[in-house]
Amino acid sequence: MTTFRRNWETKCTSCGYVSDAVTSPFSGGHEPSPGDLSICIACGHLTAFAADLTLRELTEVERRQAEADDRITQCLLARGLVMGKAK
Numbered sequence: 001m002t003t004f005r006r007n008w009e010t011k012c013t014s015c016g017y018v019s020d021a022v023t024s025p026f027s028g029g030h031e032p033s034p035g036d037l038s039i040c041i042a043c044g045h046l047t048a049f050a051a052d053l054t055l056r057e058l059t060e061v062e063r064r065q066a067e068a069d070d071r072i073t074q075c076l077l078a079r080g081l082v083m084g085k086a087k
């Protein structure tokens with residue numbers, strides 16, 4: 001079961017989209033913590049949660065790890081399908 005939480009505002013560092021909720025596609029009731037990845041629902045940009053739980057750009061190491069992670073690829077594809085275009 002996924003976790004969904006409202007009233008958690010984040011702003012995409014790429015397109016500026018402001019989201020008022022977060023969700024995790026993984027089970028276990030996980031809420032965002034520093035270093036967790038985030039995918040912008042509007043544009044598909046990958047970021048990470050900073051220590052203050054705002055979004056920050058990925059480091060080069062994080063970006064390479066994300067690109068090699070099939071779960072991230074699946075999430076990006078799902079976002080693309082929901083939004084009507086694959087990224």
Ligand SMILES: [Zn+2]
Pocket residue numbers: 012013014015016017040041042043044045
């Ligand atoms: Zn965005």
